Amino acid sequence: MLRVSPELKQKLIDPLFTPLDRNFKLSAGVLLALIGWGAVMYIRQVFLGLGVTGMGRPVYWSLYIVDFVFFIGISHAGTLISAILRVTGAEWRRPITRVAEAITTFALIVGSLQILIDMGRIDRLPFTFIFGRLQSPIMWDIISVTLYLLGSVTYLYLPLMPDLAIIRDNLPPGVPEWRRKLYEILSLGWRGTREQWVRLEKAIATMAVIIIPIAVSVHSIISWILATTLQPGWHSTIFGPYFVIGAIFSGIGALFIAMTVIRKLLGLEKYIAEKQYRNLGFIFITMNAVWFYFTFAENLGIATGQQTYEMPILATKLWGEFAPSFWLMVACMAVAFWILVVPQLLPKPKPAMKPIPIFSRRFATATAGAMTLFAALLVVSNFVSVPVAAISGEPIASTILWTLLIVNAILFLLSVSQWLKAHPVSATVIASVFVVVGMWLERWNIIIPTVTHPMLVRYAAYTPTLTEISIAVASFAGFTFMFLVFFKLFPAISIWELVEGQVLEEAQAKVTIAHPEISGD
């Protein structure tokens, strides 16, 4: 019989057994409807052929591959938190390991599905086992993603075992029989003996060491699928590390969003505290900076080399048809960097000090209004032909508009900085949303410009069709749905890891270190 403190029981175990409320049913219903619609569209695609997508020659890969790279990228959250931080002994990781591992597993499931959806002949999937050629990067990918998925499921399950046993022993009365059975079977007879603990710790420690190289290999190999071809813009040695960094970066973003939602819904503010946000935030900032460095390095060689087939791809990103998605990506990352860094640099407001006008709500509203106005004028001048467009479409006018827009954006960001400093959790989540959107755009900006600008085929344009969009939406819905179900069945925080951390902390607090002697008193 395993015991758990009443507080943890009330916070983490009891919510699992409350009857499904209206919000849960509603969101599950909506998500299931989206998944169902996506499934219908997919079945239609299987029978009609990939012609129902927006692909063609030379756009042989598109949205499915973009989502594949994105989701597998997100999956790196779990490895970072539960393996890298475990190996480096970062104690603050404890309350967020479960969420991180769940992201890894679910993102991997959804990500690998994208590849299957993209296949022209899903019925021939077994051929990859029967006739597989190890020389093909796709085989490397199949092997590493499968290994990573198996490893991640194991890594999700191992630390879950003691928690399942705790739940099994602390079931509230009136629990349906199937759930009692579920916890009993899944806890594999865990009794919490010393022997069992030693074995579990050993297993987790071993898995941590094994899973780090697998995770690095997974996203390197995904980048090598692109980089091993001769296609301009892809044939680059920087892709491996660039993709791995991007993966961890987007993984942290997804983790911040997921853990905040769970913390809010289950009221876990005491456990997932500001400490977690601050420490993980530092890694986030570092990844952001490294991401900028790699993005610059990726494009610098192309820009200075100006080769016949490579330069048009960079040009299309800098000022061509992909400029909106490219610069939106850069803006997302820059804004995220600002939100994470600038508030940290501001001095703490002292009560005696007069409020600084630039940090006022009024100033923020004014600059936001101005930004909207200038952005609207730019949109009008570029896309609508009305008299005002004649003026604002002029090169000088549009330069002035862009300058005003950027200056106002900076002023707006400055004016909200103090609020961001006072609300670190909200600030981190806002930055995370920017990062996740930016990273999705990055995958788009890497894949689509190259496939639309090949060497000996006429340049093409790509627009996703309803089928592709439905399947993409269904994928995101499926990802969310898995969370919904998982955290209704299993505790959102690893209970035993949390308690272990508390015990360690208490033990450390008892140790008193003698003051050093001060000589020459």
Added chain:
Amino acid sequence: MPKWSMVIDLDKCVACQACSVACRIENNTPVVPPEEAELGRAMRWNDVFPMPINPTEETGEYPKVKTQYMTRPCMHCENPPCIKVCPVGATFINEEGIVEQNYARCIGCRFCTVGCPYGVRYFNWYKPEWEAPLAEHLNPDRVEGNGVLEGPAERPLGVVEKCTYCIHRLHKARAQAEAEGRDFRADEYVPACVQTCTGKARFFGDLDDPNSTVTQLAMSSRSFRLLEDLGTHPKTIYLREG
């Protein structure tokens, strides 16, 4: 063992596209409606297009323009980027140097179509269809070599296909020679595009034979290969204009 190669003399090419038409009829490539062709789904195993196809500084501006047409079957590279990336070995280079596609093996991942720098590979986005008069005049040849469908018979949905240098003609020529009880000669086999070429700009033969036309032409100072600097070593060789 012969090493099949094609030489295209761009000086003689009049860009009439007869090669493309002959290829379509010979190999039963499906016909697509205009809006599908707009998406790049027209199957042209042999394509004719202006060179460079995309605007670069080399094309010049009116009136100082340079126009050149390129006609392009598969390059049948000696170092093919497409077969290196195939996860199931559905595309392979045979002992005679022809890059083939096994339609029964292809899983439709389209890595080879992305990997090919020449864009010579095509994917069956829909089930192939022909309009009534065309459907009645499909090439009935159905040739299987090494247990693999190689001929122009209808390809299934969701697989990649490409120029085979009309490999079924090779099989037929060999079978004929055998039936007549004599040795097969390299000049008994030419692809449909070579046979039909209006300007007699295309030559076909054995690159391993020092006396063959293609070997002689390949040694010409005018000879070059498409995207030569990629190191794919195409066996489709061009002779420069002028």
